Amino acid sequence: MxxxxxxxxxxxxxxxxxxxxxxxxxxxxxxxxxxxxxxxxxxxxxxxxxxxxxxxxxxxxxxxxxxPSPSPETILRGRPGxxxxxNQSAARLLGIQLGVNETSIAGLTLGVPERDEWHFNFSSNGGLHPEKNWEQKLRAAAAQVDAEKLLGVVLSVPGVVDEAANKVLFSPNLHWTEKVDLVSLVQRIWDVPVLLVQEERTLALGHQLANPGEDNFLLVDFGDGVGGAIVVEGRPFVGTLPISGEIGHTPVLGNHRKCGCGAIGCIETLVSTGGLLESFAAASRKKNKSWTDLSAHILENGIEPWLAQTLDAAAVAIAGALNVLGLRRVVITGSLTELPPSVITHLSRAVQAGSMWAKFGSVECLAAPRRRAAGLVAVGIDRLVVPDAIPQKISSEK
Amino acid sequence: MxxxxxxxxxxxxxxxxxxxxxxxxxxxxxxxxxxxxxxxxxxxxxxxxxxxxxxxxxxxxxxxxxxPSPSPETILRGRPGxxxxxNQSAARLLGIQLGVNETSIAGLTLGVPERDEWHFNFSSNGGLHPEKNWEQKLRAAAAQVDAEKLLGVVLSVPGVVDEAANKVLFSPNLHWTEKVDLVSLVQRIWDVPVLLVQEERTLALGHQLANPGEDNFLLVDFGDGVGGAIVVEGRPFVGTLPISGEIGHTPVLGNHRKCGCGAIGCIETLVSTGGLLESFAAASRKKNKSWTDLSAHILENGIEPWLAQTLDAAAVAIAGALNVLGLRRVVITGSLTELPPSVITHLSRAVQAGSMWAKFGSVECLAAPRRRAAGLVAVGIDRLVVPDAIPQKISSEK
DNA sequence: TCATTAAATAAAGAAAACTACGAAATTCGC
DNA sequence: GCGAATTTCGTAGTTTTCTTTATTTAATGA
The missing domain is CATH 1.10.10 (Arc Repressor Mutant, subunit A)
Structure with missing residues (x-):
């Protein structure tokens, strides 16, 4: 031993x-x-x-x-350090963002990128065999990325992801990812370590990296679905199950919409872009409303009761999560941040009303941009550069 | 250095x-x-x-x-180990359970006690200066407890407790504990380390200690209030705030009852003993219904709609917590377990319906007895015997 | 040239584990 | 019953990793 x-x-x-x-x-x-x-x-x-x-x-x-001026006071005597x-001069990671509609790839330096810049984009779905289609396009893109001395590939995917087993468990909008071994698929192109990361966790780590000092928060991302991720004490929170921060699929009492996940009444059916547009259409009795229509409508008419109820339902779920986790900060990303600020304001108030900590101190709920690239870098650093072997047992097997 | x-x-x-x-x-x-x-x-x-x-x-x-028989097959040759x-022969800890109505104290051995056995009980409240009253009674009891070689005193209290700062932040039913420095009060009697622990966390650790192997669960205790505590990977989950597992004070949409915490619509107002009795009285149009009345009524009439709705509301909150935390096991303790088993069954079904993991694997929701004494022992062992200095930084100060 | 700060190098030491060995306490075979 | 095999447990010494102190070398301003 x-x-x-x-x-x-x-x-x-x-x-x-x-x-x-x-x-x-x-x-x-x-x-x-x-x-x-x-x-x-x-x-x-x-x-x-x-x-x-x-x-x-x-x-x-x-x-x-x-x-220009080396700041007169900061000048130190002695040997300068x-x-x-x-490293910002050479890409050490390859980031792939496998979105519901579009896949983007980019070479990533370890220095925090100021904003997301994706080099190549192509459709994530399509064809009878989307996985073959995807691999082909990825291979084509690979030729154009200078990938020297790659530490690894970081692959952000939506859905329920088992990051330990590097497997997609459930992806209602990209079912093909559940059946394919994405890691070995990617490794056929780049023979380096490949990390699978759940989309919202990427966003959370990106937010943390882009905002040093924010080490405790719940990030909730609104888009085609609603997902969350948790950062506690600077580290992403993971339980035993490959699920965490799943805020979109908790049911709302009295809501009977069918969800893509198979259940009925999920929050996601109300506050995803699709859900909100559905409610908007129902309230205004017109079909085919767009997201910009909704934004304009809110700007004009304020938060109408149907929207207030929807936001309140989301706020209850968020406040519940804060109470359970002992957090006081919510970061909102995605489509909700594109609506007039009154929406976030309303949500924020409702979250505060339901959160326990608001009785003792302040609870913050703020909008922020998605930081996917930064998130992928953070994951890469975390799991490739400083992989902390959580010591369960000191000794190895015989 | x-x-x-x-x-x-x-x-x-x-x-x-x-x-x-x-x-x-x-x-x-x-x-x-x-x-x-x-x-x-x-x-x-x-x-x-x-x-x-x-x-x-x-x-x-x-x-x-x-x-009697040293099991014929197990007989090993060689020097017996x-x-x-x-240690079960001498009490090394003193446990105090400061309940809303009653305070109990007991000397505790480090071996797991089979069941809770409290040596002395007295009222927690009373008098113009309840803290002086309490101290006096505690001192009286102290004389009768043989407290030799005490490792420390573990004190379980309800409400919101800052365990790091050893302070009670909020206790709607025992307001005096917020103002008094309980630790130094106890230390005037026993000059040993005193640990303040939140009631539900005690129960969670007790359950874990009494059921070796259950290392991931959410415990929800029903009583005068509703509280929860979380065990992840065998360790109690704590965020940055002195709040965690607070499941009782998340609001339920459409519920307008006033809660002792000051907010409106908290789950606690529905599923605490008081809340359930209130709903029962409203549904049966009679006043002064008792807990045993309710139990008998359920046994006879099954889960009526008003009760189903109430349980569903609790289940949503619990399922939300499971989804956020990535857990698959719920332990229910307290008054709810005294009602007919159909209540837990209903709750369990509703939790499963709302929990994400139920789509992949099994989610369990089971009743269990309160294990306060075991919990206090677990806390004592954790924080007095093997205090793990979580190494933030390796080196000490200069 | 000298004081001052930065970085590199060498040596020492602490903690926590391991291997190896020997003494003690048993059971088994005869 | 008694020696041999077996297993437990303690002691002693070694190894590994990580950090420290102390010293030297380097770079710069005054």
């Missing part, structure tokens, strides 16, 4: 990486001081990460070029 | 203790084999725990006395 030392070091590694994400650029000494570790320790971790080309050294002369940042 | 090695050892210590809880009695060698660690490691941990008198050695002759178990 071999002594497996549980890689406690990864913990410091992770802490350093996070600190660097926060600071943007920093020297070894700054990192050491900020983290309260000795310089040799910080230096060693940095060296390892440089070796993996996760970090890169920043040429001071270039930075000075951008920043070599500034470091996450 | 001194190297603080993050006490990884506690992890193995905890694993060993848990294994022993599972096995009941075991020798060092058995534990080592079961945990896949070497005998010296297991032996060393056992020695430490014996030193703390957390464990005790079992005299084989005594055990043989109870088990010295059997160990959690």
């Amino acid at each position: 071999i002594y497996v030392p549980s890689r406690m070091g990864q913990l410091n590694r992770r802490a350093l990486l996070r600190q660097l994400q926060r600071l943007g650029v920093a020297s070894r000494a700054e990192l050491a001081k900020a983290l309260g570790m000795s310089q040799p320790t910080a230096g060693k971790i940095v060296d390892e990460l440089l070796e993996l080309s996760v970090l890169e050294e920043v040429d001071l002369s270039l930075t000075n070029g951008r920043e 070599r500034q470091l940042r996450l | 001194i190297y603080v090695p993050s006490r990884m050892g506690q992890l193995n210590r905890r694993a060993l203790l848990r294994q022993l809880q599972r096995l009941g009695v075991a020798s060092r060698a058995e534990l080592a084999k079961a945990l896949g660690m070497s005998q010296p490691t297991a032996g060393k941990i056992v020695d430490e725990l014996l030193e703390l008198s957390v464990l005790e050695e079992v005299d084989l002759s005594l055990t043989n006395g109870r088990e 010295r059997q160990l178990r959690l």
Whole structure:
């Protein structure tokens, strides 16, 4: 039996990486001081990460070029520290976003991308054998992506995903992904580690990476469906089941709409884009209303009772989640944020009314853009660069 | 700066203790084999725990006395292992259960008590200064409890409890506990560590300890209020806020009853004992119905619509929690389990209908007795015997 | 040139595990 | 009954990983 030392070091590694994400650029000494570790320790971790080309050294002369005056007070005597940042010069990850309608792929640097930029797009569905179609298009795109020294491929998929087993369990709008082994399909094109990530979890991690310091929140994404993901203490929350943050498929009493998931009365049937448009059409007694019609209507008429009820139902589910999880921050992404701000305001008020913590402190409910690319990077860093082997048992098998 | 090695050892210590809880009695060698660690490691941990008198050695002759035939097949050759178990011969913890109406105290051994046995009871409220009254009665009881070598006092309280800060934040039925520093009050009587634990979390940990192997569930306790607690991967789930598992104060759309918490429409107003009796009285148009009346009525008339609706509302909240947390097991304790089993059956069906995992696998919803004493022991072991210093940062301050 | 800060290197040490060995306590075969 | 085999358990020494302190080398401003 071999002594497996549980890689406690990864913990410091992770802490350093996070600190660097926060600071943007920093020297070894700054990192050491900020983290309260000795310089040799910080230096060693940095060296390892440089070796993996996760970090890169920043040429001071270039930075000075951008920043004209090197800020008179900040000038330190002594040897200047070599500034470091996450590698932004070479793509180390390949991100694939397998959306319900469209698939996008992009080479991703480990530095946080300012906004999502997808290089190639193509339809996710189509043909008698959508999986073959998809593979073919992916292969065509592959030729055009410069994928040197790839750490891995990160693949965001909608539905219920077992990230441990790298399998899609349930995907009402992309049924073919349930039957195909996506990982080995992708690995036939790029022979590197492939990570499957659930869509909303990607968004949550992206939000966290793009907003350093926000380490506890529930993200709820509205679109063709409604999904959620949870970040607690800076880490994505995962239970034992490959389900978590599933906020869209809890039933609403008195709602009898049929849901794509097979159940009846799911929240999703009310507050997804489709659900809202259905209610809108019913309320205005006209068919074929579009999302922009709805937005304009709300801008003109405010929150009408049918909409208020719908939002209240969503708010109850969200507040329930906050109460159960002990959270005080909700991040709303997706189609709901495209409607007039009064919608989020109404939702926010309703969430506060139902949330326990609002009685003691403040509960926030805010709109934010989707940060898919950042999320894929976060997943890549988390699971490829600093894979923390959660030590259940110290020793290995005989 | 001194190297603080993050006490990884506690992890193995905890694993060993848990294994022993599972096995009941075991020798060092058995534990080592079961945990896949070497005998010296297991032996060393056992020695430490014996030193703390957390464990005790079992005299084989005594055990043989109870088990007449030492099971013909199990007879092993070689030197027999010295059997160990959690110390059952001396109370090492003092448990206090501060209930809404009654306070109970008991000396607790670290071995799992078969059932709750409380030595002294007295009223929790009363007088102009209930806290002084309470302290006085506690002091009186203290004289009669043999509290030698106490590891600490574990104090279970209802309401919203900040366990990190050892403070009661909110307690609608025992307001005096919010203003008083319960810890220092108790420490004036017993000068040992005092742990404040939220009531439902105690029950959850008690259930876990009494049912080894159940490491993932949501416990919901019904009584004067409705509260929940979560166990994930064998550990109580705690977010950042001192709130978690709060299932009783999420609003139900269309419910306008006033809740003790100050809000309107909380689930608790429907499914607490008081809430159910109120609905029962309204439905039967008679006042002053008792809990036994209700039970008899259900036994005779089955689940009437008013009750079905109430249970469905609770089920939605529970299913929502399961979906968000990724759990598949609900443990129901308290007054609801005293009603005819059809009530739990109805609730269970409704929970399954609303829970996402039921589409993939099974979701269980079962009644169980309250295990307060076991819960207090679990808390004591967790936070006094094997306090795992979650290593945020490896190094200490300068 | 000197003080000052940054980084690299070397050496030491702590924690927690492991292997190896030997003593103690049994059962089994004769 | 008695030695041999077997199993438990403690001790001693080793290994591994990670971190620290101390020292040296480097780069820069005054």
